[in-house]
Amino acid sequence: MNEIRPWRTIERRECRQIMVGKVPVGGGAPISVQTMTNTLTSDAKATIDQIRRCEDAGADIVRVSCPDVESTAALKEIVRAASVPIVADIHFHYKRALEAADAGAACLRINPGNIGSSERVAEVVRAAKANGCAIRIGVNAGSLEKDLLEKYAEPCPEALVESALDHIKLLQDHDFHEYKVAVKASDVFLAVAAYMQLAETVDCPLHLGITEAGGLIGGTVKSAIGMGNLLWAGIGDTIRVSLSAEPEEEVRVGYELLKSLGLRTRGVRVVSCPSCARQGFDVIRTVQALEDRLQHIKTPMSVSVLGCVVNGPGEARETDIGITGGGAGKHMVFLSGVTDHHVESERMLDHIVSLVEAKAAEIEAGTSVSMDTLHGKAA
Template sequence: MSYRPYQQILRRKSRQIRVGRVRVGGDAPISVQTMTNTPTEDVQATIAQIRRCEEAGADIVRVSVPTPESTAALRQIVRAVEVPIVADIHFHYRRAIEAAEAGAACLRINPGNIGSKERVREVVKAARDHGCSIRIGVNAGSLERHLLEKYGEPNPEALVESALWHAAHLQEEDFHEFKISVKASDVFLAVAAYQQLAEACDHPLHIGITEAGGRRTGTVKSAIGLGSLLWAGIGDTLRVSLSAEPEEEVRVGWELLKSLGLRHRGVRIVSCPSCARQGFDVIGTVAALEERLAHIEQPITLSIIGCVVNGPGEALMTDLGVTGGGAGTHMVYRAGRTDHTVKGEAMVEHIVALVEAKAAEMAAAQAAAAAAGARKQAAE
């Protein structure tokens, strides 16, 4: 977190659960989730997609298991990937039991369409027996009939009542390893529901704007909705729901967290929108760098500014920076100070090399610190 008071976000206090090895809630970092879109029965395609999501930074991945064949495939999938897998269950409670037996770390159920209280009890037993957590997934599009009759339409009160009603069912079974979501595609409805739920309980919350749309429109809607919640300290894990590849959901989720200083991973590029003063092609340079530096995991800030109006000032606040100059020669900054110049035609390759060297230096320092900590712990 920043030391500047105006950049502080006070997170809501929530209970902590585990989704496999990932802690959710409490003081744990806000985790980033996505969901596969390959047929789960296609084991190799699903594993390949999950691995791409892992490379993009996914902490948790959800997989749909609507058939006995898909839960059979899940057994192979969970053993081939690093991230914890959430089994997405709708309608067929037996799929939840099978998924727990197959090694799922969490069961996502919508109790409104899972069936009777007795069936929910069986799902809870399977979760307990196999060390699974549960996500209660309430959705504005599948609210219980009695709540629709009571409220006339999906509204924040209906979503919250549904969530707490189902949470009470789990608590009656003395099961507390669960998180809750109250999603809607309407930003106003989703945000209001999460705000009310955050005040009504201390359960960890999975936040998201469901069915947000395509890459551009969905990113904007998610930034508005999730950004509002995160800024208010609400949210313990999130998914950005886009009609796009799941890796893109992960990248957008990370950018949201990085923009608010809630988590730091990879290169954060500060770049100008470009104008007639630019000394090089800012748009093309940034696009190339985003692609070339996508593999970097260490948190590094990089400023790419087309001219000297704001370039030196932005470079003061970034690890590395470039400011456009005249005659095709541009200034490179390290830790806010002028360091050397680079020609335009060599700039992208040069910046990539600088960032990769900085990342390697940081990784080595982290490894050394971890080794020193291990030696100290062994000595004690």
């Protein structure tokens, strides 16, 4: 029920492709969704448990911080337990990068210019090549090099891009090309401008993010504005929504952002009204309950939840499954855009969940189930 029309099409920026473990990044591959753990990496069990929650939410790649030898020592167990590629976050100590590469990290997040001499950069590159590691260069407006701050007086798009190009050159000088780049800032205008400039300058994949975006609501809004602008312009090959929230929430928000632009289609897309006095049932509580109970559905589909018959039927015709509020506690159910039957208020929530589960099973099985069968299973 999600017909592609020309005015919905996003023409993505062309770039070369790299591999982060088994996940292709760039070169037309699906935009991958990343997050980062907030447990102590040295606590392998807690970190693995958190990674599994992120995997369940749909994370394609997960980053863990490796600030000390205890963290890199635990990394081998973490990598072995994870079903997604693990990125090791390294800041200044090049030996942590060597240890992480040997432990099986699929990617090293490191700025080559921050780890010291050319010899140290060469060591990291050799370790990355020997272990099949990619590298992510992560430029951040909050930690720009001192000489660039002196040159530009303050963080600006030109400073972020120059920093990125300096780090890229260090890798290219050692004949290393399996890298992606981020130029993040908490300021939406700064981040967007920097990414747009960088996108015209390099041919590598770009990792998008609005850093230190804030809490779940505020951070989601800032990230949607910043990354949404870039993604709409075709820029971005992998994303992380940086929230002061649990990592799995970052993943869910990332997918909602991509789904809104038609760039990924994982799970249920809910279309719902804001509710008003015309509603025939409690729309807000129904949507909250549906979103919670349908998190396990990975099959792409759309569900509409509309409180009344004013806009309800029109919206429901555009979704796979829809419910529109009616009178006397009986509500219209739409299947594949067609009015199919009614359901009472007390049965409505369980009924919609069952319909979605049945539709998901039908799609996954690749079979066509009749409306009567679908209706019968859900009743």
